[in-house]
Amino acid sequence: MTDLELKHHRVTTSLGEIAVAETGEGPVLVMLHGGGPGASGVSNYHQNLPALAKHFRVVLPDQPGFGDSYRPTEEDLAERSITEIAVDALYQALDSLGIDTFHLLGNSLGGAAAIAMAQQRPERVTRLVLMAPGGGWLPFGPTPTEGQKEMFRYYNGGGPSEKKMAAFIRTMVFDHKQFGEDVVRARYEASLDEGHIAFYHRYNAAFAKRGGMDPLWRDLHKIKAPTLLLWGRDDRTITLDGAQLMLKQIRDVQLHVFGRCGHWVQLERQREFEELVSGFLAEQK
Template identity: 85%
Template sequence: MSVIENELPITQRVVRTSLGDINVAEVGSGPVLVMLHGGGPGASGVSNYHQNLPALAARFRVVLPDQPGFGGSYRPTEADLDARSITEITVDALYQALDALGIETFHLLGNSLGGAAAIAMAQARPERVTGLVLMAPGGGWLPFGPTPTEGQKEMFRYFNGTGPSEKKMASFIRTMVFDHRQFGADVVKARYEASLDESHIAFYHRYNAAFAQRHGMDPLWRDLPEIKAPTLLLWGRDDRTITLEGAQIMLKYIRNVQLHVFGDCGHWVQLERAREFERHVADFLGDLS
């Protein structure tokens, strides 16, 4: 068991699946809320959402898996990524992990890469997802401008060339957020240090190569009508990674959907507008519980 800054206890466990081990953190009680992190260097369930847990754990049993390739979970091989996309792998692994935990139905929240996994999970097993929150999700979005976007380029650049550095992490964070001044040197250092695991770096090179070979994320937008869960879209107006204009297809094809846009906010809504993010999530999902 570990704690976050305000002494809130977090239970950590490793769940065995046929693909590999999935690290899962849990905190709080109530209706289950599965929260999926993004795909940036050093990302994990707890690191991406730790600042939001005190508010959300008061209302929900929050389940935070590390997706395959990240945190304490197993690293997909080159053969794995040749056979299936990272989203397909993640959906398989996470449903196996949730089954092992005895979780049948749940609310689901995902950001960026985790948003793509959340969309795919809601499409694959719509009867299990009771409420869906998507924060600038990959796969369900159709860009109006050129790709890769500015934020995607920074993500690809981070592990390439001379490899990770605090300077490159600072540049990455500046692209992810609207006002980087709210994230000091301590945040840069922590994210940089979290990105240095050699197995994660090796996975990231495999992941980037597979991403390029597949020409981006899975085209999940084609099956958006398969989502049955009431859906809340949360987006930063100034997102330079998964841009707001691309949300139009989700608004058109998800049956029960609403959108909230945050001005002066980039790709990390949960960090940049933490209290508003928590309120919107708790109110929307609380009405469904």
């Protein structure tokens, strides 16, 4: 995945164990992955680590339900949303690692967790980067979006397959030709963990009962950290039109839009992503 040395932790929280990988030295940058099948901290950001680890201590948690972290039960998801669960578990994990203040970056489902973390404990988040985040977004068009439908379809209708993973990736990106069979196969194989599959069915059912993501857009004004929004113009999962509310409600905010780019900015526009993130987090107020 990467030539960098990764340190791996299994951190005990009151909810369950959270798997955390980290690399690099410097100010702490916590990076939260999205919610697609086979997602995890390292798999979603491994290509960006060589550049970012030159400047930051990069911390990559697997969110509850994903990677090597614990799987929330049906009862857990009935009591609280996946975002509420993630925020609780992630803050406990960071406390156990002795991390007080930090930069925070999140994409999609991880973007929702990042928004909620910055809303609930604004004194701990120094700078915030959100890539097409869930929860803070109100689209003009119909929902669920094309990408969300493909995500829900993946584990249903006969279960996962390489063909369905290829269809999922085509929906996530602008130009799927840059992601070959090896990428499809690796992501497909990562999606086959039985515990993750069972969790995904519970998660999708709870998501439907709740009517979608938590309405984090109601409290965007609580975000105090300087915030950088990164968005693919051609995102078919968390669409760009929904960014307007974030631009209006977050106090210190800027937006960078990438043309010919879908939902995975960190992959599709890797070099620009790394330069923008590094430059923004290095700024001093």
